[in-house]
Amino acid sequence: TDSTPVKLTWGMYQGETLMSPTRGLFGRTMREELIVPLMNERHLELSNFAARYPTDEDEPPVDESTQAFASLRAYLLLAGDLRDYKSIGSDLEDQGKIQKEDAWLANQLTLWWSGALLVDGESDSYGKMDTMSKEYVKVLRERPELEIELDEKMVEDVRKVLRRSDRTEAALAELIRAAGETDGVKDVTLTTMKLGTNVYKNSGIRVRGAFTRQGWEKYTRAELAKPQGEFVGDEWVLGLTEAEAEARQMEDRLRLRSRYFDQYIKEWDQFVAKIYVDAESDLVGSLKMFQDLARGGTPLRVLLTNVRWHTTLEEEAREPGDVPWYSVDKLPPEVRKQVEAKTAEGAKAFYVNKDVKDYFTPFVGFGVADDDPGNPDDGPPQATGSLQIDAYAEQLNAVRDGLQAAIDDREELGNLAKKIKVATNVVKSQVSEQQEPWRTRFDNILRPPFDAVRGVVEGEGSKGVGGSWCTSVYQPWQEQIARKYPFNPKGYDLPLSDFTAWFGPDQGPVWDFYNNVLAGNIQRNGNSFSIVDKGKAVTVSYNAGLPGFLTEVADGGSVMFPPGSKDPKFEFEVQIDGTPGVSEITLTVDGAKVSYRNGPQIWQAMTWPGTEGDPGASIKAKGQGRNGDVTRSGDWGFWRLLGEATVSGSAGQQVYSIKWDLSDQQVGIITIRLRPKRGETPLFGVPTRGTSKYLGLFANMRVPRSVVSGYSCQSENDGGGGE
Template sequence: MLKYIVAGIVVVLAWAAWLFIPGMEPFWFVPLGVTILAIAVLAAIVIARKIRARRAARELEKALAAQAAEQARSARPDMQAEILQMQQEFQKAIGALKTSKLARGGENALYALPWQLIVGPPGAGKTTALRNSGLQFPYMSTSGGGVRGVGGTRNCDWWLTNEAVLLDTAGRWTTEEEDRDEWLGFLDLIKKFRPKKPLNGIIAAVPLDQLGGAHDEEVSALARRMRERIDEVQSRLQMSLPVYVMFTKADLVPGFVETFSDLSKQERGQVWGFTVPLADAPPDPGMHFQERFDELATIVEKRAMKRMSEERKIETRELVYSFPQQLGSLRRNCTALVSQLFESSVYGETPMFRGAYLSSGTQEGRPIDRVMHKMAEAFGIRSEVNLGEPVKESKSYFLRDVFLNVIFPDADVASRSDAAVAREKRNQFIAAGVIFATALLLTIFPAIAWANSRGFLNDIRDDVDRTAEAAAARGPLEPGELRPLRERLEELREYDSNGAPILMRMGMYQDDVLEPLGGYYTHLLRSEVVGPIVASDESAMDDFGRRYEVLREAMPTGAEHSDMYDRLKMHLLVTRPTAEGEPSLAEEDEQAEWLTDRITRQWFDAAGGEEEVDESEEEEMRRQAELFTSLLADEDERVADDPTSVPPDASLRFPRDDDAVNRTRRALTRVSMTDMALERIIQQIAPMGYDLNLDALVGNTVRPMQSDGNVRGAFTRRAWDSRVREMLDGEDGNVFGEPWVLGQEGLRAAEDVEQREEDLRQLRNQYFTAYIEEWQNFLRSVRVVPPQGNVQTLASLRDLTRGDPEAYRRLFAQTLYNTTLPVPGQESADGDDSNVVEETAWSAFWRRVRRVRGGQTIARILQGQTGGGAEGEDDDELTPEHVYVAFEGFTGFGAAPPPEPPAEGQAPPPPPELPIGTYEEQLHSVRDALQAHLDTPDGTEEALTTALQTARTSTRALIESQEIGWRPRLEALLWPPIEGSANSVAMSQASGAGRSWCTEVFMPYHRNIEGGYPLNPSGHDVPLADFGAFYMRDGGTLWAFYDEVLDRRIPKEGDNFVFATALGQDSSRAYRRQLLQYLERANDITNVFFPPGAEGPQVQFDARILPSPRVATQEVCLGGECVEYHNGPERWHRFTWPGESPEAGASLEIRGADGIHERLEQTGEWGLFRLLEQGTVTSQSRGNRVFTQTWRLRDHQVDVHIEIRPVRGDAPFFGIAGRERNPVFLQPLRATQADPPREIVSGRSTCRGS
């Protein structure tokens, strides 16, 4: 019904919209179409349902027949005939039902009619009730009852009415388990073919004669068995079925017939019982049944009273009177049965209590007085109650309307069980979800496609607007400003070729935007990017042509020729009208790629080059240029198909400047073809990425080896193999330029075969000459940075010796590879094809000659005399062999050509011994010795020095054994690591010595001696122990350090110290010259204060006291030894400093006339020198052997004189004899450089202490 209501609403709304919405009058077909569509949909639904019902009925009929056939096959032979008869009768019954005019459904009757199941115990009177129910049965069995079932229903009788199908189960089925599997199969069958309502209800027939006399246990057992069968049906079918409780055999209740005998046939067909409302189901079916049963009893009492007044027979009156009591006696068992039959269960579906009805199908047997029977039992007497004679006329009571007005109309009451409903709801939700998802997908994809297409168009519009704003501003367009349009146009072209994305199709994609967007983009690119380039080329070509029209004898340079050639070529490719012979971009991919590169390069340069344009912008320029070129190619393709398809004003090409083209061609054809071709070779190879630098040859991990030069790609083996060789051999017809670019002159030059061969020969000569110069310049740029410090030296040596092959060997091998230019097809001496440079006996001989000293000169002289040589028969023509020979003196040091393949069965020859092997051994030796020294400094210095010395000698010998011309280059490469290592080791050793000097010499001197007396006249006395410990020859701090550390580096020659030469360098590079001066001063101090054999500082001298006027007595004391002079004979007295009591110092005491008494005294170990410094040296002998010291007593105006004569010539008073011309007193201690220098290492600070 709902579908009809919805369809009606839709139709009404459609017509209402057409009637009441303004402007809808022309669209009268819309509501009409909606109406037709609604009718068609409803008709389709009805027809589909009928077809489905008919199909289901046929399938159900087939399934029942199949079950019957299976039963016949499995039955005993003596039973098969009976089963076949039953099957035939069953088919007749179904046929009669389908052909009955009164039956609903017709052909679909088995599917369309409701099915009711009747269950009950044996003897319940089910069959009798159906036979006498008054229902119309189109076909009955020969016995006058239902048709015996077959297969799974063989324990059932089929009662086929016009209103329903009634399945009357055998009574024993209710109480026994016989044929259960076949029955369950039948239930599955009807569930399959009647999926909505396999059964429409269950009639539970309960005989009152059995129930009335049953005990409680019997009632419970009966209720339980019937409930099990009902639960079995419901659970199998997953249905909640209405259960109608029909109490049969009510005629066996005494007084029933007498009470209702006055009813007419129509009245006897009415319902006697109650139906439970569907909307208000009772929570307790037993209590509800009891209440309604009491109502029935009350009504029966009233009727009994009425009947008693009408009945004349006493016996009948008694029976009528007792009937309410007899009925009331059934109340308890009936209530118990209903309560247990419909008791709620948590394990399954509770049957639906639809109603309870009392009926009687016929009157057979004698009624039993249950009331008197129970009383007699209670009193223990025999019951002999006369209940009258049996009824002779059989009548049915209260059956017809129960079926027709209650059960059959309830065909739609049956519903799915709660579990099934929950499952169906879940399935429905899932199905709804799937349907919704499907619908969503079906609707969302077009919506997404619409949104994507709309968004795509909006993006295009936004991109166009932004680009238009940028184009309107001043200045050229940047690549990034054109990128969005380029990307959109490429997308559109891709969509046009291969189709738009799925999520932009579905009728939503707008492909008509390609042409206007392409036109706008090409307009911008043409006018803002390519146009300025073309205009610039035109201007440059015009200036170039006019200049050389005036300079008739001048010729453009190679670079100028190459530049103008490219400008002219691009001008011809992008201008119109095109001349015959000019290539089409649609057919010549190489020309299209060249034009793309050219536009990109010109745009890149115009934008500022590498300083202004990064890699991403350059790539975007290339993409833009590539797209423009492809658009030109498309235009060429259209013009090739139809010359009139592209009018001049719509063409992407620019107008051609024929005057500038002709002038440029005339100027270009003046240039030597070989110069032009060589420059073109270089320019063509340049973008290919063949350039080589030092990193490409040896790797970027060899840090000591550096170079700021590079080899242009045209002069590499890779370029030779892939491009240059065929160009020089004439295989590339465009080596001297493309004839169509140079016009008629180019065509004529291309046709002159002899001149072309001569040009090729000259081109080869120029190329090989340039090749040699290119590699020579590169090798000159390679330098090896000398290391600084041991750590850097070790790292440098590791870099140079890492890998296989090592760095030097890689350099030589790569140089050999790139200077060995193979010539395919050239045959070696034995006639076999060779993939290396041709090697002849003569060439090998001349190479060996050139290797010896003076060999180059000898080779040139002899080759000039004989007219032959290694380079070939024609000295005017250079070949790849010349390149090889030019570098053989270099590459032969570290690489050898690949050997000839050995003869079959022979082992390959061993690799030749190369000088590089010896050099690498020396690097390894120095590296390992240095590593050992750094790991264990003690005891490894000598081994390191030996390794360095050996490496220097060996490397120098290797260099000197090579060709003279290559010796400087090899020395620049090979010598720095060795020499640098030696320098670094020397400086490292010096640094170590400097640090030791600081801690072992300078710091002790600074703490104990510096600033003290006698070095500083005003300083405190330096303890003699400290002074001796520092300056003593044997075991003193200074000289012990010298002997251990400095002796080999700064040896002593006589009284002087000199820098030694080690590892090829003077120690002065490592040590400061102040160290020499200090060592000489310190040596003087040691000599004067420490005579041979002395165990400490000691000075011996003779003193002679001279007489002085007014002085009577003079006493001189030194170290506890005193000498008095009383103006007697002058005598020498020997003193030894510091004496036996050094702390006593020295003193001079004078006594004389006039009260002269004065004592000059200096205590302490240095008292002698302090006392001498109180006086003045008044006379000196030659060489300072004897000097006079005078002290003036100022208070008495008296001078005291003492002559002093040192025992040794080297004395501390005036130092080493002859060292200084005018020495001062205490010359060794007071001269400059008497203090040790803080730093002794050149250019480094190694003493950081205080």
């Protein structure tokens, strides 16, 4: 039956008619017909939450713990007022805390009530619901007999789970959102850096506004420096004393600060790691490329200057002797110990602003002096200085001039070849002097222009390898793969047999070409690849983007083909949440069904692809007068269905909350929990690769047009699958 109590629909009528007899009658009626049914649902939700994460090793996803925290907070406030859970004085400030909690409770009741009926927050009905909720909380405080009965065991079970829940990621997400909405804070891309050339690419990777100098100075610096006491307030929900609450909040704020600087480094590191040179494969194109690279003190110097400026994060100036609360040396020993204990093994417990600058110093030091004059126009300083980059610029200028001479007079090709040889040796020497991981990054940035023009001049050596790549991998990929789902989210389904032919264990055109042609020059370590440095013996220069592509293909295969499986397989368990007003929810994957009818929640195993019915997947919900569904057919129907949902999380997470918004079908939010059997999943990819876009494992995969410098594949229509 429909789980919505009949009188939940009261919000559609005039509140005055319900409240007219007496306030007591109003309170009793609201309690029995609205509050008790609502809290019975929350009691079941909280009990299930505690049961899902029974051991100290079980940590709930952030969105689940946030929802459970709100439900427990409301449950406790309906069983008593704030004074029952924490010491409250009689002064105005403490009385204000009680009023704040009661106002929050009234708002939460309105949200649950209106959500159950899918009432628009701007409608008159919503306003009436809000008025009645506020009035009920007032009556509740006047009449303690209206308080609900407290299930102390359930409360303690939920508190145990919430106390071990790490709220750092949720706080970081909110910090990123708020910083991004601050005036004057924008994302950074290669385009916004105004390098003066489009030779440098990085697959559209951007740095979010929160991790820019403007984001730091205009928002996050002040937010992260606020005394932790400003954030203490609702820890009473966890059953903590005032002292315990302050210690926990200090730990949370310290972890947030450290996590912010850690992510700042990762954000810029990923941005830099993806930079490559889009090299040309003819003399005229090469001349334009070198003209761009040598222009105005070199775009590379501008790039390095931008990175230095954005990674130099200064704290607010303080009076002499004024040590901030977050200074590691000032922390209480027990707090420091707790933070270090909760830090992953091998990770740093306390990242600070200086760590960001120090991390990138080996990179930017190639072309930027170790100072930061600042800029009155709120931007990076002008690129200046005399460093390693000047020797690099000399070689750019020499080859540029040689190219111009060779285009004007083909007799000059010999002189050009000599200049390229000298330049290549100089650049190789510069690259070899760098420390990892910067050696690899500089190799991707510094060498490709010279390797490419050498390939153009020397010609034949690269044509055989490059041409073979085009016919064996690039063209077949474009014809068979690039326009099909999951590589193109809007394309037709790629047959699973074709997917297996490309990504199955130790098979497919990519691995055939690798084993036959590339293995001697591109070394493999697990699923990671790198170009072998053969020094002066090298005769062909390989595209710096090739190792990354091979890694993506290898990751795709290992994710979709578990050890020992010759066919794609994704094994997982699901648990379905109840939804107000819905009596039955069913998830179907290739004929296999899992249903939930508002009873006990259990994990149920499923596998994709399934064998029990036609290919395709759906999520369906039904109740009294309400029916909603999302259905996607075909071999990849399950993944298209997941693509319609919102999912928060990251690679390697134990449990993912997946939500479909069926409000347009008068059903509301449908939530399932998905627990993968393996850490590597198509949801977010491979954990060791860092942040990854949801379902982006294949949608972001691009086959390189060029495998060797000096030769590029041609295609009339790439369909978004090559670069």
